[in-house]
Amino acid sequence: MISNELDIDPWRARLRAQGRVQIPGFLQAEAASRLHDCLRDEVRWETAQRTDAELAEGLVHSAAPGSAEDAALLEAATLRARDGFEFYFDRYRMIDARRDGQDPELVLHAVVDFLNSAPFLDFARQLTGDPAIRMVSAIAVRYRHGHFLRSHSDHASEEDRAFAYVLNLSRDWLPDWGGLLQFLDPAGQRVVDTFTPRWNSLSLFRVPQPHVVSLVAPWAGSPRYSITGWFRRG
Ligand SMILES: O=C(O)CCC(=O)C(=O)O
Numbered sequence: 001m002i003s004n005e006l007d008i009d010p011w012r013a014r015l016r017a018q019g020r021v022q023i024p025g026f027l028q029a030e031a032a033s034r035l036h037d038c039l040r041d042e043v044r045w046e047t048a049q050r051t052d053a054e055l056a057e058g059l060v061h062s063a064a065p066g067s068a069e070d071a072a073l074l075e076a077a078t079l080r081a082r083d084g085f086e087f088y089f090d091r092y093r094m095i096d097a098r099r100d101g102q103d104p105e106l107v108l109h110a111v112v113d114f115l116n117s118a119p120f121l122d123f124a125r126q127l128t129g130d131p132a133i134r135m136v137s138a139i140a141v142r143y144r145h146g147h148f149l150r151s152h153s154d155h156a157s158e159e160d161r162a163f164a165y166v167l168n169l170s171r172d173w174l175p176d177w178g179g180l181l182q183f184l185d186p187a188g189q190r191v192v193d194t195f196t197p198r199w200n201s202l203s204l205f206r207v208p209q210p211h212v213v214s215l216v217a218p219w220a221g222s223p224r225y226s227i228t229g230w231f232r233r234g
């Protein structure tokens with residue numbers, strides 16, 4: 001599944017030095033295409049937002065993408081985001097689906113197994129230099145127009161997240177479509193690095209560090225697709 005041409009040594013060195021790296025051409029071309037098609041055509045998406053958000057009267061936590069309810073949820077989340085952390089995007093919970101045997105036809109189940117196989121975990125430990133990585137979480141994500149993820153660090157008290165990864169699966173993404181992964185200085189004042197979600201690249205960064213997915217512009221030519229999660233110690 002991973003490209004045979006990948007030489008990880010330079011990426012490992014950069015990750016160690018800078019705490020983040022974007023590796024181009026990560027998967028074999030056919031695998032990336034197959035996953036893209038699955039995300040575009042086959043996945044039953046649900047909308048996602050903060051589960052602890054206080055929702056206005058009549059709103060629920062998740063809706064069918066494209067429905068009037070979805071539009072109302074996005075508008076409300078966008079307004080709340082003026083006051084602090086919020087996000088809004090479409091999601092498919094790959095780990096839960098694999099565990100519960102949902103949608104058995106999806107190739108995403110093979111991805112969950114692959115990411116948690118001994119060879120991949122070994123690869124993750126090699127690439128990051130962290131010998132304690134034991135598991136890889138995964139969700140599929142789709143950002144449509146107006147979707148966003150405000151600044152956060154990925155720290156979670158209930159999970160030991162070592163590194164965050166994002167496998168970018170949108171073709172020909174342009175920087176002025178938004179949806180940029182931007183890293184901020186510790187004070188959250190300055191952008192210190194930006195990763196455009198380039199086709200078949202793997203964005204990888206040490207956790208915690210403040211980062212943002214900027215709003216996807218109304219003129220973006222396609223949704224922003226990814227498979228994302230964490231290399232975890234526990
Ligand atoms: O999609 C990305 O580039 C980053 C996603 C992210 O930061 C997250 O899901 O926590």
Ligand SMILES: [Fe+2]
Binds near residue numbers: 152211
């Ligand atoms: Fe994050």
